Amino acid sequence: MKRPGMMIREVLGSFTKKPVTITYPALKVQMPDKFRGKIVYHAHRCIGCMLCVRDCPSEAIAINKIGEKRWEAIIMMDRCVYCGQCVDSCNKDALESSKDYELAALDKSTLTVDVNIDGPYPVAVPVADPPAADPV
Ligand code: SF4
Protein backbone atom coordinates (compact mmCIF):
# COMPACT_ATOMS: atom_id res chain seq x y z
CA MET A 1 0.00 0.00 0.00
CA LYS A 2 1.32 3.46 -0.91
CA ARG A 3 1.83 5.94 1.91
CA PRO A 4 0.19 9.40 1.61
CA GLY A 5 3.61 11.07 1.16
CA MET A 6 4.37 8.92 -1.88
CA MET A 7 0.97 9.59 -3.36
CA ILE A 8 1.39 13.37 -2.99
CA ARG A 9 4.77 13.13 -4.72
CA GLU A 10 3.16 11.23 -7.60
CA VAL A 11 0.30 13.73 -7.88
CA LEU A 12 2.68 16.69 -7.91
CA GLY A 13 4.98 14.91 -10.35
CA SER A 14 2.12 14.41 -12.79
CA PHE A 15 1.88 18.18 -13.27
CA THR A 16 5.24 18.19 -15.00
CA LYS A 17 4.70 15.08 -17.14
CA LYS A 18 3.12 14.99 -20.58
CA PRO A 19 -0.31 13.31 -20.59
CA VAL A 20 -0.29 9.71 -21.81
CA THR A 21 -3.56 10.26 -23.67
CA ILE A 22 -3.98 12.20 -26.91
CA THR A 23 -6.66 14.71 -27.84
CA TYR A 24 -8.49 12.42 -30.25
CA PRO A 25 -10.01 13.17 -32.75
CA ALA A 26 -7.92 16.32 -33.13
CA LEU A 27 -4.82 14.10 -33.03
CA LYS A 28 -4.85 10.64 -34.55
CA VAL A 29 -2.56 7.74 -33.90
CA GLN A 30 -0.67 6.33 -36.88
CA MET A 31 -1.33 2.61 -36.76
CA PRO A 32 1.52 0.11 -37.30
CA ASP A 33 2.01 -1.58 -40.68
CA LYS A 34 0.44 -4.89 -39.65
CA PHE A 35 -2.66 -3.28 -38.11
CA ARG A 36 -5.87 -4.98 -39.24
CA GLY A 37 -8.42 -2.25 -39.85
CA LYS A 38 -11.17 -1.75 -42.41
CA ILE A 39 -11.07 -4.31 -45.23
CA VAL A 40 -10.31 -2.89 -48.67
CA TYR A 41 -11.41 -4.81 -51.78
CA HIS A 42 -9.64 -4.40 -55.12
CA ALA A 43 -12.31 -5.53 -57.59
CA HIS A 44 -9.99 -5.49 -60.61
CA ARG A 45 -7.88 -8.28 -59.06
CA CYS A 46 -10.72 -10.54 -57.91
CA ILE A 47 -11.37 -13.78 -59.82
CA GLY A 48 -14.43 -14.83 -57.81
CA CYS A 49 -12.81 -17.93 -56.31
CA MET A 50 -14.78 -17.47 -53.05
CA LEU A 51 -11.89 -18.50 -50.80
CA CYS A 52 -12.44 -15.37 -48.71
CA VAL A 53 -16.14 -16.18 -48.30
CA ARG A 54 -15.38 -19.78 -47.36
CA ASP A 55 -12.75 -18.85 -44.76
CA CYS A 56 -14.41 -15.85 -43.09
CA PRO A 57 -15.38 -16.94 -39.57
CA SER A 58 -18.05 -14.22 -39.29
CA GLU A 59 -19.82 -14.53 -42.64
CA ALA A 60 -18.91 -10.89 -43.08
CA ILE A 61 -18.06 -10.96 -46.78
CA ALA A 62 -19.98 -12.01 -49.86
CA ILE A 63 -18.75 -12.05 -53.47
CA ASN A 64 -21.25 -11.67 -56.31
CA LYS A 65 -20.73 -11.94 -60.05
CA ILE A 66 -21.96 -8.76 -61.73
CA GLY A 67 -20.76 -9.34 -65.27
CA GLU A 68 -18.17 -11.04 -67.46
CA LYS A 69 -15.09 -11.28 -65.21
CA ARG A 70 -16.63 -8.64 -62.96
CA TRP A 71 -17.17 -9.20 -59.27
CA GLU A 72 -18.40 -7.19 -56.35
CA ALA A 73 -17.81 -7.66 -52.64
CA ILE A 74 -20.45 -7.03 -50.02
CA ILE A 75 -18.53 -6.23 -46.87
CA MET A 76 -20.42 -6.23 -43.56
CA MET A 77 -18.23 -4.20 -41.26
CA ASP A 78 -20.60 -4.72 -38.35
CA ARG A 79 -20.01 -8.49 -38.51
CA CYS A 80 -16.32 -8.36 -39.33
CA VAL A 81 -13.96 -9.16 -36.45
CA TYR A 82 -10.95 -7.80 -38.38
CA CYS A 83 -9.08 -11.08 -38.11
CA GLY A 84 -7.51 -10.69 -41.56
CA GLN A 85 -8.28 -14.27 -42.59
CA CYS A 86 -9.85 -13.19 -45.88
CA VAL A 87 -6.72 -11.20 -46.72
CA ASP A 88 -4.54 -14.24 -46.04
CA SER A 89 -6.84 -16.53 -48.03
CA CYS A 90 -6.93 -14.38 -51.15
CA ASN A 91 -4.29 -15.49 -53.65
CA LYS A 92 -4.85 -12.48 -55.87
CA ASP A 93 -4.17 -9.68 -53.36
CA ALA A 94 -7.70 -8.48 -53.93
CA LEU A 95 -8.27 -7.92 -50.22
CA GLU A 96 -6.23 -5.76 -47.90
CA SER A 97 -6.35 -4.77 -44.24
CA SER A 98 -6.15 -0.99 -44.07
CA LYS A 99 -5.07 1.17 -41.14
CA ASP A 100 -8.52 2.74 -40.95
CA TYR A 101 -9.95 2.21 -37.47
CA GLU A 102 -12.60 4.92 -37.49
CA LEU A 103 -15.58 2.66 -38.10
CA ALA A 104 -18.12 3.91 -35.60
CA ALA A 105 -21.51 4.78 -37.11
CA LEU A 106 -24.89 5.91 -35.84
CA ASP A 107 -26.71 4.06 -38.61
CA LYS A 108 -25.85 0.35 -38.71
CA SER A 109 -26.95 0.03 -42.32
CA THR A 110 -24.04 2.24 -43.43
CA LEU A 111 -21.65 -0.47 -42.24
CA THR A 112 -22.63 -2.80 -45.07
CA VAL A 113 -21.03 -1.68 -48.31
CA ASP A 114 -20.98 -2.93 -51.86
CA VAL A 115 -17.54 -2.50 -53.39
CA ASN A 116 -16.97 -3.05 -57.09
CA ILE A 117 -14.92 -1.65 -59.93
CA ASP A 118 -17.01 1.52 -59.88
CA GLY A 119 -16.37 2.20 -56.21
CA PRO A 120 -17.95 1.64 -52.81
CA TYR A 121 -21.50 2.56 -51.94
CA PRO A 122 -23.98 1.51 -49.21
CA VAL A 123 -26.06 -1.55 -49.99
CA ALA A 124 -29.64 -0.63 -50.82
CA VAL A 125 -31.17 -3.99 -49.93
CA PRO A 126 -30.41 -4.97 -46.32
CA VAL A 127 -28.71 -8.33 -45.97
CA ALA A 128 -30.29 -10.96 -43.71
CA ASP A 129 -29.42 -10.86 -40.02
CA PRO A 130 -27.40 -13.80 -38.73
CA PRO A 131 -29.52 -16.65 -37.28
CA ALA A 132 -30.65 -16.18 -33.69
CA ALA A 133 -28.67 -18.05 -31.06
CA ASP A 134 -30.24 -21.19 -29.58
CA PRO A 135 -31.97 -20.52 -26.24
CA VAL A 136 -29.94 -21.92 -23.36
S1 SF4 B 1 -11.30 -9.71 -41.59
FE1 SF4 B 1 -12.01 -11.72 -40.79
S2 SF4 B 1 -14.12 -11.36 -40.16
FE2 SF4 B 1 -13.56 -9.62 -41.45
S3 SF4 B 1 -14.28 -10.19 -43.51
FE3 SF4 B 1 -12.13 -10.85 -43.35
S4 SF4 B 1 -12.20 -12.98 -42.64
FE4 SF4 B 1 -14.22 -12.06 -42.28
Ligand code: SF4
Ligand atom coordinates in the same frame (compact mmCIF):
# COMPACT_ATOMS: atom_id res chain seq x y z
S1 SF4 C 1 -10.38 -14.77 -52.30
FE1 SF4 C 1 -9.75 -12.93 -53.45
S2 SF4 C 1 -9.98 -13.50 -55.59
FE2 SF4 C 1 -11.13 -15.01 -54.41
S3 SF4 C 1 -13.25 -14.18 -54.35
FE3 SF4 C 1 -12.20 -13.45 -52.51
S4 SF4 C 1 -11.39 -11.43 -53.08
FE4 SF4 C 1 -11.88 -12.50 -54.98
